[in-house]
Amino acid sequence: MARITSPLWFGLKNLISKPAIGNLRVKPHLTLTQKSLSTTCACKVKQITVNEVDDKIVIEGKVVPSPREKYLAKLPTNPTGCKECPLCRLGLTVRHTDVLIISQFVNSKGKQLPREVTGLCREKHKRMDYLIVMAEKAGLIDREVERKVVHNGLTYYEPEEWDEPHFHKYYDETVIDEFLYSRRKRH
């Protein structure tokens, strides 16, 4: 299937006949004009720094050696079951209190890293998503989550952030299986 560049192009294709399209001036494809040709990786960048020096903004991309290289865990060579995901290979059952493991799957803002970076299988990725939320709600890790929502000139908050003080909470991980594999009856 051809790539749809814009909704306008998609509409024209179906409505107007082929010779009529030729008369219109439509944007050319973005493939040759905007994408730069390069033999090396175009975005091989580790850290982007932004500096403001009087009336100038300097944006710089630095190639930084990754801090994790020395401390990588040894994964078993002949695993059983799932062969890609590091959690399946080690046979780990992660709890929401294992903060040092959970914080590896999270960027500096507290959002979960994508599956191409972490290498988790689909099931464990979803499971880790729940664990991050549990650890955040229990107050074990910090995240930059917007709890305030502005909609039609009104502000909405999450119910926990109204007036109640933050007491200690804990969670049960067996609930995650319920979320993943069975339909939950809500009343």
Added chain:
Amino acid sequence: MSASRRVQQWLTFTRQWWLFDAKWQDPFESAKVINKHLKGAHKPIFGGHADCGDHVVVINSQDIAMRGDEWYYRVYFHHTGYPGGATWTKAWELHKKDPTMIIWKACYRDLEKDLTRRGRMQRLHIFKDSNIPKDIIQNITDQIPQLRTVPKRLKDYSQEEIEKFPKLFDYPKEHVLD
């Protein structure tokens, strides 16, 4: 009879004093363990006619933990007796007023509803901090183990500990740190 067995026999017939640290503990799970010691059900002479209950000292009751959003949907009911005298207080409101109340009510509810209940509740001493008066702390001989481990926040770890913890995956080459 050996010396250790003799001491065991002395302990069954005395009132022992137990310490329980309620930090990050569920009050309703820990009430079952506390009540076991209040009744003396861990002793071999326990029975209907044996008055062999122990004392339990609970500390740090202001740091108890509840599961999920239970702080907001658990409700305590009270009625003054007059018309319109019913009140419903949520658990977080009760805990704000008196941080020893939730554990007391959980133990009181879990005990058997007979004439022994008030006497057993007199042997339960709850403190919101770890500051215990001297005449109580000198009696304590042993402690009840905690039911769940106290979790540690990411802030409490040092930067070295976080860096040197074994990592499960490395960043790919084209990854942009943010």
